[in-house]
Amino acid sequence: MPPRPRTVAPATSAPMSAALEPPGKEEFDIDEVFRRLREAVAGLPKAAMFDLRDQGHATPFEQLVGSLISARTRDETTTAVCKRLFAVARTPAEMAALDEADLVRLLDGATFPEPKARDLIALSQRILADHGGEVPDSLEELMAFRGVGPKIAALTLAVGYGQPAVAVDVHVHRVTNRWGYVAAGTPERTMQQLMERLPRGYWIEINERLVPFGKWICTGERPRCSGCALLSMCRQVGVTAHR
16 A cells, blocks of 8 residues: 655744754754765766766866756756767857857757857857956856856856855755755745855755755655655655655
């Protein structure tokens, strides 16, 4: 017989308190959480930007370009498109020199290839003209580029520059709220709360671990709670049905 749906109270206005643990749950230990996360996702496909990093595409420019391409595009598609593009252009000068129609063809498979091509050429030109050919290393300067939001900027800093930065996508947002570690209605609020609470040593790693974890285990609908290594600590906020 399949497990009966579980009803859990909605998120409150504040993250969990260690002073009051729900019945049957362990204290939420973030160091233990990451230890278990590493084991849980070890055999799963990597998040796209970390996959590209490990395949030799770790420069700030490649990470900025890849992160922009990844918006609303599946990780496996992002990786394939980026590898095709980087075989032709890996620097701002090479990207700016591309014909827009050729760039659109190189982006085939990614979502919104036409506006992304325009944005990539425009930001490459601005990097050359305003930043001496170097990708800016601040969140504010990166977000001044058209098409670059908080997640893209944070991934560029985190993976490209190795700077502590919290990149919050749909998986990081959903999972950390489901844990009860934060209580935020938007990815932007989740990012802010994680920056206030999460130890800086995990700022880069949280996206690397939670993207595959959220895609394959802690899914949006009917998460795989029964086989999850974090079940004993997770508050399962908002979970009404699971496997």
